[in-house]
Amino acid sequence: MGYSRFDPATHGRAPWNIGKTVGTKRPLTQKQIWAIRFFLDREGRLRDRALFDLAIDSKLRGCDLVKIKIGDLVAGPEIRTRAIVVQQKTGRPVQFEPTSDVRASLLAWLERRGGTINDHAFPSRVDQAHHMSTRQYARLVDEWVSAIGLRRQEYGTHSLRRTKASMIYKATGNLRAVQILLGHTKIENTVRYLGVDIEDPLVLAERTEI
Template identity: 80%
Template sequence: MGYSRFDQAMQGRAAWNAGKNVGTKRPLTQKQNWAIRFHLDREGRLRDKALFDLAIDRKLRGCDLVKIKIGDIVAGSDVRTRAIVIQLKTNRPVQFELTADVRATLIAWLERRGGTASDYLFPSRIDHANHMSTRQYARLVDEWVTAIGLRKAEYGTHSFRRTKAAKIYRATSNIRAIQILLGHTKIENTVRYLGVDVEDALLLAERTEI
């Protein structure tokens, strides 16, 4: 719902998206992934490295990522190779994998962070009993991409959600697999999310012989 142009309270107030790029955010390239990891390693930002690695690997929305609890990814003394979370937007479960490098980073972070299975993996800087806010996560993303010379207007939290999914799609052209990994209820959403267009469809058809 918009605001009436006759509403005196809104006169002179800039639109929320004035001057902002609110379109689809770009996925990161492999080179950009490693540049951010190198930056965070060099700065000794272990929490941020764990958050970044998990964001890329899990392909979750920011609102689901920040609410992960230690018990969601830990079994006994080990980090799980696979886990499941319930998505806030759809209230549906989505399963994801945790690769070896990501598990190693998470173990290092958990050793420093401490806590119990019921604690949030990434606590709020204000209230440690609560989770990091999506706003704080978005600010960190802006810092990371800016640090490696990217324009923050072109990248955001959804860039991390799209990165691995886009790479898998380019390698396999398997839309259904991407739909499952992203937890989309409709495949049309996955098509739009990946930016699949007519050219992609024609290239796939040209590579397929019967």
């Protein structure tokens, strides 16, 4: 049930979504990814570059991303070529493979950050013993997209989660693979998440000649 126009308590109260863009957040394009990377490198924001790169590559939800520990990312002195994280929402593990550029930015940040394998990779600015909050992560994403001229109302933390998944789907049309990479329990969730409609499989069919 929503607010009723007959309820006096709601008179004069602004709708929660006034001035906000409601719905699926847009994924980033390759050009936008590199624009954000250039901005972060120019500003010398080593932590933010590592966080951004990991968000794109891992395709994790914000609540899982901020809780990653150093031990999840490193094996000895090196960044893992394959990492596994148990999702908070589903309790199921999901794997991802950081690319060489992402491993380099993570290594640069962790060398500066220091700490042990039991410490969070991205600590809270308030209490170093705790991880960065999802609210702080969301604020950073707003700042990054605004810095390259995008409207923050159209982008968010899920934009980073959707970016690589959307690229993989467009390149392969393989929904099952994307479902596994995102850690979705049902393929219907992946269809909704990517915004796939009937035209997409039809386009793939038209491109296939027999």
